[in-house]
Amino acid sequence: MxxxxxxxxxxxxxxxxxxxxxxxxxxxxxxxxxxxxxxxxxxxxxxxxxxxxxxxxxxxxxxxxxxxxxxxxxxxxxxxxxxxxxxxxxxxxxxxxxxxxxxxxxxxxxxxxxxxxxxxxxxxxxxxxxxxxxxxxxxxxxxxxxxxxxxxxxxxxxxxxxxxxxxxxxxxxxxxxxxxxxVPEESYVEPIGEAAVRREGEDVTVVSYGAMMEPTTTAVETLAEERGLDAEVVDVRTLSPLDRETLVESLKKTGRGVVVHEGPKSGGFAGEIIATLNEEALMYLEAPIERVTGFDVPIPMLAWEDYYLPNPPRIEEKILDAMAF
Incomplete structure (x- = not known):
């Protein structure tokens, strides 16, 4: 159905x-x-x-x-x-x-x-x-x-x-x-604590979750079409417990990373993901891991949300920064 x-x-x-x-x-x-x-x-x-x-x-x-x-x-x-x-x-x-x-x-x-x-x-x-x-x-x-x-x-x-x-x-x-x-009609479970690789790629790992998967996917598809960039997209799905193994294995393959979330940057969950990757895959990194986030202010109301929330152009820019380092 x-x-x-x-x-x-x-x-x-x-x-x-x-x-x-x-x-x-x-x-x-x-x-x-x-x-x-x-x-x-x-x-x-x-x-x-x-x-x-x-x-x-x-x-x-x-x-x-x-x-x-x-x-x-x-x-x-x-x-x-x-x-x-x-x-x-x-x-x-x-x-x-x-x-x-x-x-x-x-x-x-x-x-x-x-x-x-x-x-x-x-x-x-x-x-x-x-x-x-x-x-x-x-x-x-x-x-x-x-x-x-x-x-x-x-x-x-x-x-x-x-x-x-x-x-x-x-x-x-x-x-x-x-x-x-x-969606299957029968009952089933998706395991808590397992990330999902939404798109396999070789050039850069792009990590996100929730509603930000939509602009992330759009940005990745645009760069693939316009520049031939082959990005891997990982959907975290569960923040706690975090599937560190999937994230680390993806970064070891690509050597570059970008993390996207809509919450404020300071203290945001991207920091935990980046720290994990630095701890467990530092020697595989070809560039600093980039972040695309909301800003360190309360989320604004009404139309100003469009400026606050990460969008495909902002995500594309950070992916290209990671590739150009």
Whole structure:
């Protein structure tokens, strides 16, 4: 079947709720209206109001309740309307959910998923377009997943719901409905912690994830057509745990690298990727690894997003810089 990314979210939730009555979905407006992006549409009709529950506007309570439900044997999937609303729940994620396995010396875990539409590109208001994935990827015990395609979304969300530990599932809303892809009807998982090589190449490794895969792919295809440049494209998919092996093997092959993400540059996740490559593949480098990121300011509203977010020309420029060194 051909699905958009947001439809793939809905499909995974339907399938897992049907397969396991421990799975419960809740959040602001997720029941009757199906959430602000309709990701949970139809779930209440299919599974009832005891398993699909609207909550007050209280993110700390939404995530804290997930910790309690997970400890009591449920598989909660909590929706935060926008990832920019996650900071009030930061304490529950960092001080509680991520530490259950460590605190109990492995006797207990917190099998829970926190879903959130993530990133810019939809002309939203303040606190609706942040890309703070690097902050959460710093937390031991918390897995962070950012899919970029409908097929990956269904498989990764299924894996996240079945995972014994807490998973923050960041859904790039810029590409919620931007394209369709063939997605298997049957249930399946994409392994958490494995990157995907989207395009094989020999000249330069270009790394990205989430909504930034779209401009990255466009830039690479343009340079291939206009200059004959043969780039390898790696989709990280999971920030924590990070698939270091795939990244290192790609850079060893190409000798050059560019990392693209939409969050601010300072302290952004590109820094972790570059540090990993420097540590494990320094002697293979032919040039410094380049970064294409957002700027060190809050993401601007409305049309100014177009200036802030990485676009194909900016990505092309950095790829050519890496090649020219």
């Amino acid at each position: 051909q699905l958009t990314l947001v439809e793939a979210v809905n499909e995974a939730l339907h399938a897992e709720m049907a397969a396991d009555d421990r799975v419960v979905v809740y959040g602001e407006d997720v029941a009757e209206t199906g959430g602000v992006f309709r990701a949970t549409e139809g779930l209440e009709d299919a599974f009832g109001s005891e398993r699909v529950v609207n909550t007050p506007i209280a993110e700390i309570a939404i995530v804290g309740t997930a910790v309690g439900l997970a400890m009591r044997g449920y598989r909660p999937v909590a929706e935060i309307q926008f990832s920019g609303f996650l900071p009030p729940a930061f304490n529950q994620l960092v001080s509680q959910a991520s530490r259950i396995r460590w605190r109990t010396r492995g006797e207990r875990t917190a099998p829970m998923v926190v879903r959130a539409p993530y990133g810019g590109g939809v002309r939203a208001l303040e606190h609706h377009s942040e890309a703070m994935e690097a902050v959460y990827s710093h937390v031991p015990g918390l897995k962070v997943v950012v899919p970029s395609t409908p097929r990956d979304t269904k498989g990764l969300l299924t894996a996240a719901i079945r995972d014994p530990d807490p998973v923050l599932f960041l859904e790039p809303k810029r590409v919620y409905r931007s394209f369709r892809q063939a």
